[in-house]
Amino acid sequence: MHRSQAFRRGLMMAIAIAVAVGAALVQFRVIEMGRESGSDRSQEFLDSARARQTPAVQGPLSGFSVGILVGHNRSATAEVQDVGAVCESNGQVTHTELQANQGVADIVIPRLEELGARVTRLYESDDRLNSLSVNLALSLHADSCIDATGYKAASLPASLTLEKEQVFITCLRHWYEHHTGLPWHAYSITDDMTHYHMHAKVAGNTPSVILEMGFMGGDQELLYEHPEVIADGIVDSIRCFLTPTDMPPLPEPPS
Numbered sequence: 001m002h003r004s005q006a007f008r009r010g011l012m013m014a015i016a017i018a019v020a021v022g023a024a025l026v027q028f029r030v031i032e033m034g035r036e037s038g039s040d041r042s043q044e045f046l047d048s049a050r051a052r053q054t055p056a057v058q059g060p061l062s063g064f065s066v067g068i069l070v071g072h073n074r075s076a077t078a079e080v081q082d083v084g085a086v087c088e089s090n091g092q093v094t095h096t097e098l099q100a101n102q103g104v105a106d107i108v109i110p111r112l113e114e115l116g117a118r119v120t121r122l123y124e125s126d127d128r129l130n131s132l133s134v135n136l137a138l139s140l141h142a143d144s145c146i147d148a149t150g151y152k153a154a155s156l157p158a159s160l161t162l163e164k165e166q167v168f169i170t171c172l173r174h175w176y177e178h179h180t181g182l183p184w185h186a187y188s189i190t191d192d193m194t195h196y197h198m199h200a201k202v203a204g205n206t207p208s209v210i211l212e213m214g215f216m217g218g219d220q221e222l223l224y225e226h227p228e229v230i231a232d233g234i235v236d237s238i239r240c241f242l243t244p245t246d247m248p249p250l251p252e253p254p255s
Ligand SMILES: [Zn+2]
Pocket: 071, 072, 084, 085, 097, 141, 142
């Protein structure tokens, strides 16, 4: 009887150990699974936080920020808009400057974003202009409805970033002219352009330039029918300014 008692005790012990080990294994597995799903969750959180901080697209302009101000557009929701200059025919307004500025901005902004830049669409009465710190602030305008042709750009003469602004304007002289074929119209640069309100509002380290893309009279077809050509000129000028070594050499002008 001693032997069978010992056997039974041994069996009971073995069963108890097996149950304990099994329970421990199950518990271990549950902890492991918890850890896995927990780490999945924190990874998802990190991924979404990262997505919010960086643009969705990685490209040649990743890490750069640009402010594009839509000339005369008071705000995204303003009930009464300033339309800027107008063309009239028989007392009826046929073209507004605001339409031209918006049409070009609507192409330029997504294109810069596709290249990886962080872009802020700005308005004339935009609080974000105060101390705005970006790699370039550019305001888009078109000149009056007269029979003239050409473009020009200006910055504040006393700007702290005058050298950078001059580099950007040199890029316009190359790339904007290359795409649009428009001549530089220096003598129509006015005090309104050099003392444009944006220049004084942005942070001291932000280059600020106002561009008059063309005349609503003489350059009407380009401004209203081919805004993508103007956008090409602006985007390549911005690329030339931000990443000069990425630019291909300009093709020789036709002789
Ligand atoms: Zn204007």
